[in-house]
Amino acid sequence: MRASPADLAEQVRAGSHQAAARLISLLEDGDPEGLAALRALPPEREAYTVGITGPPGAGKSTLVDALTRLVRAEGATVGIIAVDPTSPFTGGALLGDRIRMQEHSTDPGVFVRSMATRGHLGGLAPATIDAARVLAALGVDLVLVETVGAGQAEVDVVTAADTVVVVAVPGMGDALQTLKAGIMEIGDVFAVNKADRPDADRTVVELRMMLHLAPQEGWRPPVVRTVATMGEGVAELLAAVRQHRAHLEASEALEARRRRRRRQAVLRALEARVQEAVLARARHDPVVAAVLEEAERGVLDARAAADRLLQHLERAGR
Amino acid sequence: MRASPADLAEQVRAGSHQAAARLISLLEDGDPEGLAALRALPPEREAYTVGITGPPGAGKSTLVDALTRLVRAEGATVGIIAVDPTSPFTGGALLGDRIRMQEHSTDPGVFVRSMATRGHLGGLAPATIDAARVLAALGVDLVLVETVGAGQAEVDVVTAADTVVVVAVPGMGDALQTLKAGIMEIGDVFAVNKADRPDADRTVVELRMMLHLAPQEGWRPPVVRTVATMGEGVAELLAAVRQHRAHLEASEALEARRRRRRRQAVLRALEARVQEAVLARARHDPVVAAVLEEAERGVLDARAAADRLLQHLERAGR
Numbered sequence: 001m002r003a004s005p006a007d008l009a010e011q012v013r014a015g016s017h018q019a020a021a022r023l024i025s026l027l028e029d030g031d032p033e034g035l036a037a038l039r040a041l042p043p044e045r046e047a048y049t050v051g052i053t054g055p056p057g058a059g060k061s062t063l064v065d066a067l068t069r070l071v072r073a074e075g076a077t078v079g080i081i082a083v084d085p086t087s088p089f090t091g092g093a094l095l096g097d098r099i100r101m102q103e104h105s106t107d108p109g110v111f112v113r114s115m116a117t118r119g120h121l122g123g124l125a126p127a128t129i130d131a132a133r134v135l136a137a138l139g140v141d142l143v144l145v146e147t148v149g150a151g152q153a154e155v156d157v158v159t160a161a162d163t164v165v166v167v168a169v170p171g172m173g174d175a176l177q178t179l180k181a182g183i184m185e186i187g188d189v190f191a192v193n194k195a196d197r198p199d200a201d202r203t204v205v206e207l208r209m210m211l212h213l214a215p216q217e218g219w220r221p222p223v224v225r226t227v228a229t230m231g232e233g234v235a236e237l238l239a240a241v242r243q244h245r246a247h248l249e250a251s252e253a254l255e256a257r258r259r260r261r262r263r264q265a266v267l268r269a270l271e272a273r274v275q276e277a278v279l280a281r282a283r284h285d286p287v288v289a290a291v292l293e294e295a296e297r298g299v300l301d302a303r304a305a306a307d308r309l310l311q312h313l314e315r316a317g318r
Numbered sequence: 319m320r321a322s323p324a325d326l327a328e329q330v331r332a333g334s335h336q337a338a339a340r341l342i343s344l345l346e347d348g349d350p351e352g353l354a355a356l357r358a359l360p361p362e363r364e365a366y367t368v369g370i371t372g373p374p375g376a377g378k379s380t381l382v383d384a385l386t387r388l389v390r391a392e393g394a395t396v397g398i399i400a401v402d403p404t405s406p407f408t409g410g411a412l413l414g415d416r417i418r419m420q421e422h423s424t425d426p427g428v429f430v431r432s433m434a435t436r437g438h439l440g441g442l443a444p445a446t447i448d449a450a451r452v453l454a455a456l457g458v459d460l461v462l463v464e465t466v467g468a469g470q471a472e473v474d475v476v477t478a479a480d481t482v483v484v485v486a487v488p489g490m491g492d493a494l495q496t497l498k499a500g501i502m503e504i505g506d507v508f509a510v511n512k513a514d515r516p517d518a519d520r521t522v523v524e525l526r527m528m529l530h531l532a533p534q535e536g537w538r539p540p541v542v543r544t545v546a547t548m549g550e551g552v553a554e555l556l557a558a559v560r561q562h563r564a565h566l567e568a569s570e571a572l573e574a575r576r577r578r579r580r581r582q583a584v585l586r587a588l589e590a591r592v593q594e595a596v597l598a599r600a601r602h603d604p605v606v607a608a609v610l611e612e613a614e615r616g617v618l619d620a621r622a623a624a625d626r627l628l629q630h631l632e633r634a635g636r
Binding site: 035038039043046129258259262263265266267268269270271272273274275277278279291292295296297298299301302303304305306307309310313314 | 353356357361364447576577578580581583584585586587588589590591592593595596597609610613614615616617619620621622623624625627628631632
């Protein structure tokens with residue numbers, strides 16, 4: 001028997017990891033009962049969210065694990081959301097998730113969840129924000145959002161975080177890749193991981209030089225050296241994240257960031273709703289079907305088709 | 319003095335690279351005159367589009383250049399659309415574009431254009447489709463769309479192509495990265511580039527094994543070895559792309575693919591229009607402003623806010 005939305009929300013608030021996992025799955029599927037349960041959660045609680053991104057192979061997962069161990073040692077609880085590109089070949093990158101689950105399975109203070117980058121009609125960022133809300137209700141103190149890639153979807157997700165950590169690795173090539181990936185400008189804190197490599201110094205200097213060219217907004221992103229596999233520099237990284245948090249809270253920028261991401265979430269949800277409405281209507285509304293057909297044949301261009309559909313939907317709303 | 323839309327369209331049809339570049343810029347900016355010029359282009363012409371993707375460092379640009387030289391040697395013309403993540407630090411990844419422009423600047427048979435991944439309200443894929451239409455009108459025979467990253471935005475772009483080439487590099491780690499990036503399932507043709515490396519054989523075998531697990535739809539994606547810097551295997555790669563084209567044309571799958579991407583373009587354009595409408599209305603419509611404000615404060619969740627906005631827009635359309 002399925003729990004009612006109110007029961008599910010109550011179970012999450014009581015600290016049930018199983019209930020939280022089920023609720024996040026329902027929300028990913030856009031299930032109405034999931035939405036009802038989300039609305040039954042206390043709205044006032046919001047966990048501090050740290051997004052962690054960088055090129056593949058930079059050691060983001062290891063860094064997230066090291067941060068988790070540190071925060072846990074202090075007694076606080078951690079939620080990890082791993083944003084993984086989905087592959088039908090492997091059934092998603094759930095493998096890493098399962099390995100992690102095992103590592104943290106004996107620790108009720110850590111909740112791990114992977115989210116696929118595909119199949120989110122309303123975009124991945126809102127789904128991540130929903131998941132973070134569930135984790136907050138579960139009682140998690142800190143949410144770490146980790147991305148595998150450095151594409152636009154991943155960038156959208158991490159920019160929805162309160163503090164964004166960009167992980168770079170030594171070597172001019174890698175530094176350039178980071179730069180090319182367009183993620184330089186979104187970092188609040190930079191970690192040069194694998195800093196025991198010989199060319200780490202140069203990468204740190206290069207990053208600092210590039211960051212000097214960037215607009216500051218009262219905050220100069222610090223560059224921290226880490227060797228995640230050895231746990232080196234992780235305490236310094238966590239301290240830098242906390243300094244950034246203090247800066248945001250002192251300048252009221254935290255609330256501004258959160259407002260911006262909530263507005264973005266509304267626009268994404270609206271896009272999803274409009275798309276659903278059009279596709280549902282195409283099945284029985286001859287005007288919608290005809291406009292789509294003309295566009296698919298290439299007779300009508302996409303923007304003109306969109307204009308006609310919007311006008312028609314507005315008229316149909318009468 | 320600016321050319322009228324009809325004049326601009328005529329200049330593109332007459333083969334002016336400068337006019338094509340201007341038109342693509344206007345379309346990127348969503349300029350109404352650009353749209354008018356796009357509509358004045360002959361709708362019947364559509365260039366065959368090949369998307370080329372893969373992890374950073376796989377040698378995609380070098381492969382695109384090698385393919386271009388080969389196609390040019392046969393006398394056909396080529397358009398290159400390089401999808402580059404934008405960075406405010408570097409002013410976009412236009413550097414590579416400029417270097418290429420110089421290489422091909424003396425050849426009127428090659429048109430090179432980079433497009434940034436940011437700032438496309440309706441998504442990057444429609445912008446790329448528009449650019450491909452402009453290139454077709456310009457008289458280009460083959461369009462190569464190359465992506466820098468392997469994120470969702472880039473995957474969307476290449477899946478809008480007629481044939482998708484996934485470029486891998488030798489080494490189990492790299493092969494796994496390719497897999498993780500979720501681009502295995504979108505490839506029609508696979509190139510193992512840098513195939514002069516010692517572990518190339520293993521990568522080819524691994525790829526073939528993984529492709530055997532994949533659904534076929536009457537086409538088994540071939541795996542081609544290339545050394546792009548030496549021009550090795552490039553003719554075989556081009557032959558594989560042409561076999562895939564012949565397969566699509568024989569099975570009517572080409573038109574199905576194109577219809578699907580045109581439908582996607584309509585939905586993306588519609589999303590953009592709805593978003594514009596909401597943001598424009600927020601300035602003077604107290605209901606829209608209030609719903610956005612409640613959502614930004616976190617009192618109203620994103621989906622509920624989207625529902626209210628959609629209902630209100632439909633009523634307002636009366």
